[in-house]
Amino acid sequence: MAAINAGSDPIFGIHARALAVQAKRMEVLSANIANADTPGYEARDVDFAKILANAGSTGTTSGTSASSHSGPAASTTDPRHIPIIAGDVDATAGGALPYRVATQPSVDGNSVDVQVEQAKFADAAMHYQASLGFANGRIKELMSALSAQ
Amino acid sequence: MSSSFRIFDIAGSALSAQSVRLNTVASNLANADSVTGDPNSVYKARLPVFKAAPVAGSKDAAGVQVLGVVENQSAAAKRFEPGNPVADADGYVYAPNVNVVEEMTNMISASRSYQNNVDIMNTAKDLAIKTLSLGS
Numbered sequence: 001m002a003a004i005n006a007g008s009d010p011i012f013g014i015h016a017r018a019l020a021v022q023a024k025r026m027e028v029l030s031a032n033i034a035n036a037d038t039p040g041y042e043a044r045d046v047d048f049a050k051i052l053a054n055a056g057s058t059g060t061t062s063g064t065s066a067s068s069h070s071g072p073a074a075s076t077t078d079p080r081h082i083p084i085i086a087g088d089v090d091a092t093a094g095g096a097l098p099y100r101v102a103t104q105p106s107v108d109g110n111s112v113d114v115q116v117e118q119a120k121f122a123d124a125a126m127h128y129q130a131s132l133g134f135a136n137g138r139i140k141e142l143m144s145a146l147s148a149q
Numbered sequence: 150m151s152s153s154f155r156i157f158d159i160a161g162s163a164l165s166a167q168s169v170r171l172n173t174v175a176s177n178l179a180n181a182d183s184v185t186g187d188p189n190s191v192y193k194a195r196l197p198v199f200k201a202a203p204v205a206g207s208k209d210a211a212g213v214q215v216l217g218v219v220e221n222q223s224a225a226a227k228r229f230e231p232g233n234p235v236a237d238a239d240g241y242v243y244a245p246n247v248n249v250v251e252e253m254t255n256m257i258s259a260s261r262s263y264q265n266n267v268d269i270m271n272t273a274k275d276l277a278i279k280t281l282s283l284g285s
Contacts, residue, residue: 030159030210031159033269034159034162034211034213034266035199035201037258037259037262038201038213039199096209114262118265125276129276132283
């Protein structure tokens, strides 16, 4: 079977990966906002470009590769099956997430700027929706192709 | 999509932490004028202590945990009110060390943080619904 770029899905392309990364990013940003009043908490973020770059080199799509997900691992049993992206977002995050440089550090050691985090969360949510829109369009395309109309 | 469900854990922990904070504010404001004649039994202002706590299944994102509620140990205000039935032998009453202005700012801050986290949950919910209805 022809090798497929590990970072992309045969049907959804880069968007399958982008959805996972943006979901991860929203999780980290929501943790920042949740800890806006926690003394000593330091805000973190996901380096989107770095994860996407890593996605190209790690995470294989070979048919029966064991998945690093905690849930039940999915596998294909026939080379003609659509391969399953096995790479985990956490595994390709390139180690620890970077800490944000505080614009206005506070006395209690908290480096969360709620307005900045909200803006970034909105940005991540918008990118997530955009990828969702592309995936949806792709499904509609395939459905219309399958129904031959 | 398991990540978006972890957002509910994270934002949910913040909601409960902020509501503990609102509860302590309510308690402090309600008791701001509860004077006694004994400086040891007078009401002391209460403050929740927050700590970042990891949520299940995620090594990077942390929720909020309320470690406990501590009492402000500063001295109670002593007032000379000989007519007060709870006054001590010298005619003094002891008022709680509640700073009403501080409590009001704490209340507004807790309320804002609570609303922020509700917004996060709403966004995560909308995205989860959109993801679940993908292709329809």
